[in-house]
Amino acid sequence: MKRGGNTMEIGQQIKKYRDQLHLSQEQLADKIYVTRQTISNWEKRHKYAGHKYFD
Template identity: 60%
Template sequence: MSMQGGEEMEFGKQIKKLRQEAQLSQEELAERIYVSRQTISNWENDKSYPDVNSLVLLSETFQISLDKLIKGDIEVMKDVIQKEEIEKMNRYGGIYTMMLIASAVSAVPLFMLLGVWAPIPWGIIWGIAMYFAFMLEK
C-alpha cells in the first residue's frame, strides 16, 4: 500500500502501525471499534478485511480520513487489475495473431483439399480471429 513517505505497505501493516503509534494494544483497539481482539489480529495479518462500519471507526480512532486509510489498498488493487488486463490483452493478441496467420495460410490448402466445403473450416478460423480482434478493441 502506498503511503505518503513512498513506502509500500499492506493494509494490515498500516492498521498495526497506526495502532502502535496510538499506543493501543489489540485488545484496546478492539474495544474501541466493537470487535474482538482476534478480529484485529486477522486484519493486521491480512487474513480478513474490515467492513465499512469498522473502517469508519478505525478512521475516527486514528483521526485520519477514510481516503488515507484505504487509498493505498485501492492503488494496489488498481495495479493488480491493470496487470491482469495487460496479461489478458497479450493472450488475446497472441490468439488473434495465430488465428489470422492460420486463416491466411490455410485458405489455399483448404480449397484444394475440400473444394466447395473449404469456406466452412476457413470461416470458422477467420471468425475466431475476428472474435479476438473484437475483444482486443474493447
C-alpha cells in the same frame, strides 16, 4: 472497496497506527467494538477489514 491488493495495505496501516497510539490489539478492539482476534486477523491479513468499521 475491492478485496485483494488493498487488504495487505490495510492490515499494515492498522498495525502502524495502533503502535503509534500505544494501543494493544485488545484496547483497539474495545474501542471499535470487535474482538481482539478480529484485529489480529486484519493485521495478519487473514480477514478483510471492511469499511463499516472505519466510517
